Amino acid sequence: MARDLRLLPRAVGRLRSLLALGATRGFSAAAAAEPLHVCVVGSGPAGFYTADRLLKGHEGAQVDIIDRLPTPFGLVRSGVAPDHPETKIVVNQFSRVAANGRCSFFGNVTLGRDISLSELRETYHAVVLAYGAESDRSLGIPGEDLKGIHSAREFVWWYNGHPDMCNLSPDLKNTESAVVLGQGNVALDVARILLRCKSELATTDITEYALDALHDSRIRKVYLVGRRGPVQAACTAKELREILGLKNVRVCIKEADLVTSPADEEEMRNSRIQRRVYELLSKAASAPKDINCNDQKELHFVFFRRPIRFIPSENGSTVGAVELEKTTLKGDEVTGRQLAVGTGEFEDLKCGLVLKSIGYRSLPVQGLAFDKNRGVVPNLRGKVLSSESETATVETGLYVVGWLKRGPTGIVATNLHCAEETVASILEDDTKGVLRAPSDLKKHGRAGLVEILEQKNVRFVPFSGWEKIDSKEKTAGQLRNKPREKITTWDGLQRAANE
Amino acid sequence: MSMLEAAHENDVELEGACEGSLACSTCHVIVTDVNYYNKLEDPVDEENDMLDLAFGLTETSRLGCQVIASPELDGIRLALPAATRNFAVDGHVAKSH
Numbered sequence: 027m028a029r030d031l032r033l034l035p036r037a038v039g040r041l042r043s044l045l046a047l048g049a050t051r052g053f054s055a056a057a058a059a060e061p062l063h064v065c066v067v068g069s070g071p072a073g074f075y076t077a078d079r080l081l082k083g084h085e086g087a088q089v090d091i092i093d094r095l096p097t098p099f100g101l102v103r104s105g106v107a108p109d110h111p112e113t114k115i116v117v118n119q120f121s122r123v124a125a126n127g128r129c130s131f132f133g134n135v136t137l138g139r140d141i142s143l144s145e146l147r148e149t150y151h152a153v154v155l156a157y158g159a160e161s162d163r164s165l166g167i168p169g170e171d172l173k174g175i176h177s178a179r180e181f182v183w184w185y186n187g188h189p190d191m192c193n194l195s196p197d198l199k200n201t202e203s204a205v206v207l208g209q210g211n212v213a214l215d216v217a218r219i220l221l222r223c224k225s226e227l228a229t230t231d232i233t234e235y236a237l238d239a240l241h242d243s244r245i246r247k248v249y250l251v252g253r254r255g256p257v258q259a260a261c262t263a264k265e266l267r268e269i270l271g272l273k274n275v276r277v278c279i280k281e282a283d284l285v286t287s288p289a290d291e292e293e294m295r296n297s298r299i300q301r302r303v304y305e306l307l308s309k310a311a312s313a314p315k316d317i318n319c320n321d322q323k324e325l326h327f328v329f330f331r332r333p334i335r336f337i338p339s340e341n342g343s344t345v346g347a348v349e350l351e352k353t354t355l356k357g358d359e360v361t362g363r364q365l366a367v368g369t370g371e372f373e374d375l376k377c378g379l380v381l382k383s384i385g386y387r388s389l390p391v392q393g394l395a396f397d398k399n400r401g402v403v404p405n406l407r408g409k410v411l412s413s414e415s416e417t418a419t420v421e422t423g424l425y426v427v428g429w430l431k432r433g434p435t436g437i438v439a440t441n442l443h444c445a446e447e448t449v450a451s452i453l454e455d456d457t458k459g460v461l462r463a464p465s466d467l468k469k470h471g472r473a474g475l476v477e478i479l480e481q482k483n484v485r486f487v488p489f490s491g492w493e494k495i496d497s498k499e500k501t502a503g504q505l506r507n508k509p510r511e512k513i514t515t516w517d518g519l520q521r522a523a524n525e
Numbered sequence: 526m527s528m529l530e531a532a533h534e535n536d537v538e539l540e541g542a543c544e545g546s547l548a549c550s551t552c553h554v555i556v557t558d559v560n561y562y563n564k565l566e567d568p569v570d571e572e573n574d575m576l577d578l579a580f581g582l583t584e585t586s587r588l589g590c591q592v593i594a595s596p597e598l599d600g601i602r603l604a605l606p607a608a609t610r611n612f613a614v615d616g617h618v619a620k621s622h
Contacts, residue, residue, distance in 0.1 A: 112548040119542065264574035299577045437578060439542055439549045 061086045062456055063471030065146050067137050068156035069093040070100020071438045072428020074120040075445035076154055081126055083453050088471050089129045090150075094136040095189070096487040096519040097495060098124070100158060102438065104188040107215045108230035109222065111509065116438055124489045130472055132479070133487035134520065140484045141475070143393050147423055149474035151461040152452050154425040155394075155403065155410070159386035159434040163401075165207070169336025174200070174345040178212050178383035185219060185236035187512035189519060192235070197344075198243035201378020205348050207333055208383030209252040210260035216381050217248045218269050221323050226273075231503065231510045247324040249375060253332040253353055253366040256283060256307040257290040263302040270310045275323050279311035283329040289357055289364055328375070330354065332366055337374065347374045386434035402426075402433050408448030409455070423461055425452055491523035498522045528554060528603060529589040539605065545590035547571045550579035552589035554603040559585055561601045565592060581606035 062084055066073045069091045077089045097103055099117050106113045124131050135141060137157070146153045162177040164170065176196060183191035204220055206213045219227070224241050252259055256279075259266075270277055284307065286294075294301040307327065331350040339346025350373055353366035388403075390396035395404050395413045403426045404411040404418060410426050411418040427448040428441050436444075455461050470477075479486050495513060502511035513519050529552045532539035540551035553576070556562040562585040568576065572591050576582060589603070 110548075112543055112546040115544050115546060115548070116542045118544070262574065263577055264571065267570065267574070298582070302573070302577060437549070439540075439551045439578070442540060442542070442551060443580060 060462075061088045061471065062152070062461070063150045063469045064089045064152045064154060064452070065150040065471075065475070066091045066154045066156055067093075067146070068100060068158055068428070068430075069098040069120075069131060069133075070156065070158055070428065071102060071116065071120075071441040072158065072430075072445060073100070073154070073156035074098075074123055075442050076156060076427050076449060077129055078119070078123045079445050079449040080452065081123065081128055083449055084456070087128060090132060090472055090475055091124070091129065092132045092135040092137070092141075092475075094134070094157075096133040096491065096516075096523050098131055098133060098489070098492055104183055104186045105212075106186075106438075107182075107219065108186065108227065108232035109218070111230070113438065131487075131489040131492065132475065133492060133523070135479065135484060135486050138392060140482060141478055143391060145478055146475075148467070149470055149478065150423075151456070151469050152423050152425060154427055154448065154452070155391070155430055156427045157388075158429045159388040159401065161387040161389050162382065163385040163387050165333060165382060165384065167333060167335050169338065169345065172336050172338055172345040173197070173343050174378055175336060175380040175382065178206070178208070178216050178381045179386055181216050181381050182212065185232055185240075187233040187236075187514035189514055189516045192233075192514040196239070196379065198239050198245055198379065200244075200344065202244055203247045203249065203375075203377040204245050204379040204381065205249045205251060205375055205377040206381045206383055207251050207348075208260070208385075209250050209327070210383060211262060211265045213250055213381075213383035214261050214265045214269050216383060217250055217325060218272065220245050220248050221269075221272055221275050221325060223273055229507050231508055231512060233512055233514055234506070235514075245323075245379065247326065249326045249328050249377070251328040251331050251333070251348075251350065251375070253330070254355060254364065255286075255290065255329050256327070257286060257293055257300055257304050258355075258364065259300075259303050259307065259327075259329075261303060262299055263306060266303055266306050269325065270306060272325070275325050276315055277310050277313075278324055278326045279307055280329070281311055283327075284308055284311055287355070289355070293364070330366070331373075331375075332368065334372065336380065339378065344378065345380055346378070347376045348380060349374050386429070388430050388434070400433055403430055405431055408444075408451045422463075423455075485520065485524070487520070487523040494525055495519060495522045498525075526594050527590045528552075528592040528594070531594060532589060539589055541590060547575055547588070547591070550575045550577075550588065553579040553581075553606055554587060554589045554592070555581075555583050555606060556585040556587060556592075557602045557604050561598060562587070564597055579606070 064080055064087060066076050073091050077091055080087045080089050102114055102117055123129055162179055180191055180194055184194040206217050294304060330353045332353050334349045334351050336345050337347040337349055351368045352371040354369055355364040356367045358365050387401045397404050397414050404414045405426045408425050408427055408431060410421045410424040412421055425448050427445050432444060499510035499512055503509050513522055529539055529541045529545060542551045543549040572588055575588060576586055
């Protein structure tokens with residue numbers, strides 16, 4: 027078993043350049059005589075880029091994309107911030123993929139509940155898991171379940187109208203201070219939405235209930251708290267530049283936090299991204315502060331602090347403060363990374379709202395190996411493995427792409443290259459005849475899926491159903507000078523899809 | 526006309542996910558001759574922000590949607606990046622930048 031696994035990378039290496047070229051340049055694989063039935067589970071960027079590359083790389087590919095939501099596009103719809111519409115343009119390309127005659131979208135179909143993984147593997151030559159990360163890393167500290175503490179993912183899903191979070195009702199009125207734990211782009215998103223002028227948000231696709239809540243919000247100070255320093259901040263220049271330039275927001279950064287060590291300098295020499303982020307933070311710290319604005323809000327960058335516990339407020343059930351421990355950086359001998367270590371000095375940061383933005387986390391699926399540490403499905407260039415161990419075997423016909431494969435990092439475009447790798451693996455396996463063992467029963471693909479779903483009375487939503495939702499949302503948006511007014515309940519979405 | 530548009534008009538598979546709005550780096554191209562690279566206007570901050578995230582970034586990298594055709598660029602050659610952050614082709618290791 028172990029030997030098979032060692033041979034694989036070499037075989038992959040030899041075939042990879044040819045097939046990678048083939049996959050992106052429209053070359054059809056040799057075994058193209060019969061249709062290649064593929065099911066992609068998840069319709070976000072990973073799923074759609076995979077479908078796109080499969081259709082281009084194999085003349086006989088028939089691709090079905092399933093999603094548990096009635097609406098496609100994953101985090102492009104539910105994650106990208108409302109004030110970042112240019113990032114959503116990619117749905118135009120995805121819609122063109124869905125319109126391809128060899129591709130079908132099936133919304134409102136949940137893996138595990140409506141169809142099992144083994145049923146999918148019996149129906150398709152290849153199944154590609156692209157369902158991302160729908161949970162959160164947890165801090166595991168006392169007080170984490172006090173009211174007023176949410177994960178950034180929940181807050182983002184709330185203002186973006188994800189039907190699972192439309193009733194979150196975060197309390198933005200009980201406090202002037204919000205603490206965001208984490209300094210990545212998602213942390214910046216939630217801070218920015220809390221601080222942006224309501225008039226600027228009113229013409230975006232933010233949900234109306236979120237707009238109302240933000241209008242009534244008393245939050246004036248937002249703290250972005252990171253365990254390490256400005257050199258290690260996980261956000262990127264564009265997003266940082268944007269938040270530093272917000273109208274009526276005073277940016278507070280301590281000059282002392284900007285002192286760099288030789289190890290910091292080395293990190294910046296090796297990373298253009300980190301260097302440019304540090305430069306932006308430096309400039310912001312030394313910029314002259316205008317003191318005149320009445321309505322001015324505050325954005326504080328808090329570095330070298332890690333959360334120890336959440337302290338309840340007087341009512342005992344809502345968060346009242348976060349206890350933070352000062353940290354210092356220490357080089358890890360093995361990885362070379364600088365890690366934060368506690369110094370034994372503590373301080374409290376008063377707040378009534380906490381948003382944890384420390385990372386998304388994938389959910390495991392029944393019957394699939396799962397690496398709990400990294401939160402990914404063990405895989406070799408996208409081919410799912412039976413376990414994390416060295417003696418794992420490749421699971422025939424099962425693939426993974428996107429965050430479920432790499433972990434929850436990267437931007438929309440990162441999935442492009444990730445999908446190309448996974449598709450190359452699929453096409454390579456198809457060429458080798460791996461996906462069509464003579465002993466296999468015939469795979470019925472789309473027809474098989476529809477039969478199973480109809481037997482189980484699953485009311486799936488075809489792409490045309492999404493187009494009805496889309497049209498309804500756009501029409502409702504026009505009335506309010508917004509690009510769309512999202513339908514945010516399961517019921518509402520299903521009704522609109524079936525009109 | 527930008528290089529991205531020119532690529533699409535000539536069936537060259539250059540991705541342009543954000544359709545030229547400086548919100549992605551999928552149209553990343555490498556200007557093969559530094560003399561041509563120097564003829565181009567410096568990238569604005571927003572283009573640099575996106576180049577930060579491009580795979581296989583080089584000293585003469587630009588976004589295809591920001592390179593606009595003009596007579597003085599006649600003869601310019603643009604290469605598409607071969608290596609990516611996620612995997613390497615045939616053992617090639619991308620240069621760090």
